[in-house]
Amino acid sequence: MWSVIPGGHRPARHIVRWLRSIQELAEFQLARKDLKANIWRFANAVAQCPGFDPASMTIMPIWQRLQERFGFPAKSISNYFRRLRDWGVLAVVATGRTAQFTPKSSGRTENEAAIYVLLEKAEDQGVEKSSVPVPTRAVNNPPHARAGESSNPQMDAASPQPSLKRAAQRREVNHQLLDRTESLWDPNATTDATTKRERREAERLASLELQFRSFPLQRISTAHVAAICRPFFRAGWTIKDILHAIDWRPNTDARYHHDGAHGVGNTGAWLKFRLGKWARHDGGLYRSPSQKREAERSQRAAETRAAAERRERALAERSSYTPPTVPWRERVARIRQAQLG
Template identity: 45%
Template structure:
């Protein structure tokens, strides 16, 4: 028996141990997400801070200009287009550029431009403007971005024609209609001119058959010739009798 041990203290003599707050995986995930969001913001701000001109033309299709583009060329072009999207849509700066490109990639492959994607963030395919200003109250920018673009997709997931593509198709249709109208007008004028030439030729033939047009001698000469012809015809009949 250890005689060095002191008497057992009475209950309540020592203060209770500190209570540790329960650890929640959700809190840890929230802290990690906040850190990633902050890192994405710093990355995007650093890239846009060096922007002195549009990183990609807003009305141009997102594809390399070279004929033999490599995979790295495609990746770089889409990254520039994604950064240009984040420059105009402030809410997209809260997510990474790679995430923006991943969501918008089907639209880029369908020939959409940066301006088309920005239009889809504010307008429905039916031409109705969203009431939300796309600036405040968005807790999950990635999900919001995907939902706005999903509204412009068919049931099979393929993107619809964008606003720029619709305008280009309408312009081409008006151009084709103008060309067809000009061709119809030219054909009608050609038929009218051909008919006019034929009518003029018929008039010339009719006039050429007129004796007055065939014999342009003075009237007195023609009258004397007719009298002489009549006398000669009468003498001939008398001789035959």
């Protein structure tokens, strides 16, 4: 059994601890709502299967029982077992086999069920390893320091968010940001691509780089940031444009007095509100700062070209001018004589 347990894992101490460890997984918390419900129902069904050995934390779930009692299709059972193995909460000790593949020397004529061992993380999961510090140190006021003040402990910072999904999102984002060695996406480049897959990947990398440059956005998932910023990415906005839109009001030089680092409970709604100010009433978007600068450069270049063309025409006309051969006094005299009769 120990030969199949991966590093950093150990057999779960209790079946309940195993179920709780699944809930604390970032992959489980960030999964789709329907997949999350099906995986949780499947894990509870596996925990109720016979053949459980609490000493070794091994279990022999029978597929026929899972199909008849809990209604799981065979293909779904295979997919759920594979997903639990990939998440590191389950390991295969012995694979199952049908009776036709059982050696005759064993004398067995029945199907053999697979044996799995239930796993949990070996290190302590009580402290979240994240680049987003959440201090929880308490400060005791000295007695009689100030009259009328309570000497009860007071927290010098907000307590961690109780939501397992939010904690999983923060761990997942910071795990990717801590491994960042260079810019995930050019902050001055757009996310244009030829195929849908390439465009989605470009939007994901741009959103992750946006989270690296904006600390409050690290509280939500990268997919959430990409979903909010997707209309702006497809309108030709860059990362720097979105960062400008988060801190500045549109068409003015007024900066917001409050940022999202403190006092914001729903970061996604805060980001959507800030970016929503840059949307017109007809559903379109205002031009981004980079687009405005590009339009101004194009206008200045067009004006410079027009002025150069005017100068060239004036020089050409001046060079093609031929002075008259008749003196001006004689020309004036001829004009007057023609007017007099």
